Amino acid sequence: METDWVGVVIAEARSQAPEVPDISWDQLEKLLRGMFSDKPLSAKPLASVASKLLNDMSSASPDSRTEQ
Amino acid sequence: MRIETIKLAWFRGAASSVSLETKGRSVVVYGLNGAGKSSFVDGIEYISSGGKIAHLAHEYSGRNLINSVPNTHKPKEAETEVAITFSDGSEAKTTITPDGTNTNLSAIKGWEYRRTILRQDEVAAFIKETKGGKYSALLPLLGLQSLEVAADNLRQLTRNVKSLSQLEATKATLTQLETKRLEKFGTNNDEQIHREIERQLRKYCPASESRDEMVRCKEVLEVIDSRIRSLTADQKRHLALSAAGGVKLKAHVDAVRTANSAIAGMIDPLVGHKITVLKSTETLARKLPSEGEIPCPACGQVVQLTAFRAHINEELEHLQGIMQTFNTRSAAIADLCDAVKSLRTTLARDEVKDWRSSLNDEIWARDFAYLDKVNVEFLRTSCEESDLEEIERKLLPLVETASQASLDSPPEVQELLSDRGVIEVAKVIVPSADLVVQVARAEVLVWAIEHLERATRNQIKTRSNSVINEISEDIKRMWLTLHPGEAIENVHLYLPKDVDKAIDIGLKFHGKDMDSPRLTLSEGYRNSLGLCIFLAMAKHGEPSNNPIILDDVVVSLDRNHRGLIVDLLKKEFADRQVIVMTHDRDWYTELRQQLDGGTWSFKALLPYETPEIGIRWSHGTSTFDDARGQLADRPDSAGNTARKIMDIELALIAERLQLKLPYLRFEKNDRRLAHDFLERIIGDGKKCFQTGGPTSFRANEEGMRLLVEADKLLLSWGNRASHTFDVVRPEAQKLIDICESALRCFRCDLCEKNVWLADAAGSGWVQCQCGKLRWRYDKG
Numbered sequence: 001m002e003t004d005w006v007g008v009v010i011a012e013a014r015s016q017a018p019e020v021p022d023i024s025w026d027q028l029e030k031l032l033r034g035m036f037s038d039k040p041l042s043a044k045p046l047a048s049v050a051s052k053l054l055n056d057m058s059s060a061s062p063d064s065r066t067e068q
Numbered sequence: 069m070r071i072e073t074i075k076l077a078w079f080r081g082a083a084s085s086v087s088l089e090t091k092g093r094s095v096v097v098y099g100l101n102g103a104g105k106s107s108f109v110d111g112i113e114y115i116s117s118g119g120k121i122a123h124l125a126h127e128y129s130g131r132n133l134i135n136s137v138p139n140t141h142k143p144k145e146a147e148t149e150v151a152i153t154f155s156d157g158s159e160a161k162t163t164i165t166p167d168g169t170n171t172n173l174s175a176i177k178g179w180e181y182r183r184t185i186l187r188q189d190e191v192a193a194f195i196k197e198t199k200g201g202k203y204s205a206l207l208p209l210l211g212l213q214s215l216e217v218a219a220d221n222l223r224q225l226t227r228n229v230k231s232l233s234q235l236e237a238t239k240a241t242l243t244q245l246e247t248k249r250l251e252k253f254g255t256n257n258d259e260q261i262h263r264e265i266e267r268q269l270r271k272y273c274p275a276s277e278s279r280d281e282m283v284r285c286k287e288v289l290e291v292i293d294s295r296i297r298s299l300t301a302d303q304k305r306h307l308a309l310s311a312a313g314g315v316k317l318k319a320h321v322d323a324v325r326t327a328n329s330a331i332a333g334m335i336d337p338l339v340g341h342k343i344t345v346l347k348s349t350e351t352l353a354r355k356l357p358s359e360g361e362i363p364c365p366a367c368g369q370v371v372q373l374t375a376f377r378a379h380i381n382e383e384l385e386h387l388q389g390i391m392q393t394f395n396t397r398s399a400a401i402a403d404l405c406d407a408v409k410s411l412r413t414t415l416a417r418d419e420v421k422d423w424r425s426s427l428n429d430e431i432w433a434r435d436f437a438y439l440d441k442v443n444v445e446f447l448r449t450s451c452e453e454s455d456l457e458e459i460e461r462k463l464l465p466l467v468e469t470a471s472q473a474s475l476d477s478p479p480e481v482q483e484l485l486s487d488r489g490v491i492e493v494a495k496v497i498v499p500s501a502d503l504v505v506q507v508a509r510a511e512v513l514v515w516a517i518e519h520l521e522r523a524t525r526n527q528i529k530t531r532s533n534s535v536i537n538e539i540s541e542d543i544k545r546m547w548l549t550l551h552p553g554e555a556i557e558n559v560h561l562y563l564p565k566d567v568d569k570a571i572d573i574g575l576k577f578h579g580k581d582m583d584s585p586r587l588t589l590s591e592g593y594r595n596s597l598g599l600c601i602f603l604a605m606a607k608h609g610e611p612s613n614n615p616i617i618l619d620d621v622v623v624s625l626d627r628n629h630r631g632l633i634v635d636l637l638k639k640e641f642a643d644r645q646v647i648v649m650t651h652d653r654d655w656y657t658e659l660r661q662q663l664d665g666g667t668w669s670f671k672a673l674l675p676y677e678t679p680e681i682g683i684r685w686s687h688g689t690s691t692f693d694d695a696r697g698q699l700a701d702r703p704d705s706a707g708n709t710a711r712k713i714m715d716i717e718l719a720l721i722a723e724r725l726q727l728k729l730p731y732l733r734f735e736k737n738d739r740r741l742a743h744d745f746l747e748r749i750i751g752d753g754k755k756c757f758q759t760g761g762p763t764s765f766r767a768n769e770e771g772m773r774l775l776v777e778a779d780k781l782l783l784s785w786g787n788r789a790s791h792t793f794d795v796v797r798p799e800a801q802k803l804i805d806i807c808e809s810a811l812r813c814f815r816c817d818l819c820e821k822n823v824w825l826a827d828a829a830g831s832g833w834v835q836c837q838c839g840k841l842r843w844r845y846d847k848g
């Protein structure tokens with residue numbers, strides 16, 4: 001059975017820092033899943049992910065950004 | 069999974085069609101250099117790597133390896149093909165089109181190149197690799213490639229977030245604003261600043277009803293500027309001198325000097341150029357395919373893509389600090405230039421004309437001339453220490469004198485100037501609250517992504533350690549098989565501390581721990597080590613049953629260690645298909661004698677003649693076709709080659725038949741010639757070598773006749789071939805034929821096994837499988 005690397009890494013990250021201000025673990029897990037690919041992501045998709053993350057951060061209200 | 073057949077057509081050295089038939093067994097293929105052994109290995113790599121052959125990827129290969137994969141003399145109408153059939157009946161096959169693309173090619177799942185094929189040059193190259201290079205080479209075999217890609221993607225994402233949010237630039241702006249705020253407002257908090265704006269608004273615009281802070285600042289500034297415009301000429305002079313005296317020229321010069329010393333010793337254009345090249349190369353690297361090799365854009369050397377990317381990232385990270393120092397220096401120079409420009413503009417105004425005239429000696433004239441003519445735009449691109457010294461020498465006195473002259477300004481001018489300064493700073497501080505939020509958000513995001521990257525890399529490190537420890541156990545065991553009782557031990561892979569993406573090899577050399585084999589091991593030992601690492605890797609991971617192909621990997625090993633490879637293959641890979649290619653005739657002969665004929669087959673290639681004829685198999689398994697290949701042009705060499713083959717073959721046969729040879733002094737024991745062995749074999753053979761079994765035996769007279777004849781010819785023509793070089797073609801031909809026939813007499817014509825196949829325990833003889841042939845010990 002193939003290892004669920006996303007789950008493993010998220011568990012490791014949570015054990016090191018249980019709470020990340022302003023971002024939920026669901027969001028981080030989704031972000032990390034997008035980083036697993038057969039080959040390194042090229043510049044365009046990475047820039048697009050970065051832009052979306054920054055937009056999400058600025059549009060999120062303080063309440064919805066708390067730890068879930 | 070085992071390979072049954074590898075079929076090539078107009079591929080590399082192959083002409084119309086040639087097949088390596090293994091029947092699912094392990095196989096040793098012998099051929100002189102250039103005979104075509106590696107064409108079969110290339111065929112496997114081409115199929116398993118999806119149309120790539122790493123060692124052929126260089127600047128002359130052309131797109132899709134079009135200049136190197138098809139046979140150079142392929143007829144136009146012919147097709148280049150590779151087909152591999154497997155023991156489960158499946159087939160991987162491709163046809164290579166004239167433009168080098170391939171059709172119907174699907175890579176063989178899980179056949180990782182480094183777990184399947186090892187070539188001679190790769191063994192040494194691996195040991196010579198840097199820690200990072202070894203890591204890149206082994207990473208795919210550790211099963212952690214997806215984690216590594218994710219970690220690299222996260223790193224790139226961090227850079228993207230920083231770049232899109234202009235994090236560093238915004239932080240620098242905030243730092244500047246903070247400095248200005250401290251100057252004007254000290255430690256006052258936001259509320260106190262708001263109250264100061266309110267106070268100024270009531271003072272200059274008492275009727276204003278504006279609530280917006282920015283609008284309030286704008287209204288106040290408009291009124292102050294309006295009042296300044298209506299000042300008297302004298303008041304304006306004071307105002308200008310105050311402005312000139314307030315220029316922080318000394319602080320700006322010091323800032324540039326500090327930044328200069330931070331990058332002292334660096335050569336600006338070189339570093340700048342390197343950064344530009346690396347940035348472009350990084351963009352190029354991200355567009356490249358995920359694996360394989362490319363020629364380095366700088367030196368042309370072929371490097372692994374993973375190593376190439378790792379190298380670029382390492383360099384970029386290393387340069388990040390330098391880049392920041394460069395940015396700080398550029399910002400400091402920009403501030404200094406702005407200050408000089410502001411001073412020039414202020415001191416060029418009409419209202420300070422009289423003040424300038426009052427400073428009328430030569431030195432002041434020189435300083436004003438410098439101020440008026442200094443090329444600020446040039447200063448921006450090149451600000452040397454000599455420029456800073458000139459600014460200090462010629463402009464600082466002007467600023468100080470202007471500052472002194474402004475001290476007696478009328479109070480209303482000082483008040484206007486002070487209020488204007490406060491509101492100007494307030495105007496830029498108020499909107500900076502948004503920047504602070506923006507920076508905080510970006511920093512949280514960056515921290516979170518970096519946190520994920522750290523967690524990913526921790527996993528890589530933990531898992532790598534675990535896998536590397538497992539593999540190291542195999543390496544130690546294999547090393548011990550190849551080097552029993554030697555003073556080089558505890559050979560293992562390890563992850564160097566405090567370095568990411570690095571693997572190295574440690575060992576104990578005569579009791580001392582060594583961090584690298586390159587410190588102490590000879591080339592032969594290094595190659596032996598590379599072989600152990602590759603074989604340990606081949607044993608590790610999935611699939612665990614794919615074939616292993618060793619292409620001429622024992623070149624630099626001495627005879628003793630080459631011999632021990634047989635033990636290694638028997639011990640570690642008895643259940644695995646191994647395909648060994650070698651040009652070493654002695655080793656091939658040894659392998660033929662020592663490896664089990666039931667699980668191993670032996671094949672010899674004819675010397676290569678022309679691309680049109682292509683790769684050809686010898687009719688037998690012996691190496692006498694090498695000698696036949698020399699008949700036309702060099703019959704003496706052909707005779708000499710036949711004699712050399714007999715020297716080694718008979719030495720091994722004598723060992724298997726446990727012949728007792730008279731002791732010779734010193735090294736002569738190891739340098740016996742074919743005649744020495746034949747003399748004893750013929751002497752003993754009359755009573756020992758029997759045929760007609762398994763029930764009634766008689767002397768093997770035909771075999772003995774052939775051996776006697778071979779001995780005679782070797783003594784006459786063989787020695788002539790070696791020493792006087794006057795053997796003619798028919799003589800050499802006859803010598804080769806009779807030698808080959810003589811050796812064949814040890815092989816049973818019924819079961820096709822050698823006479824030493826089975827040792828009939830306790831019975832005092834060895835025999836072939838069916839028992840027709842036997843050799844009795846101690847009867848000579």
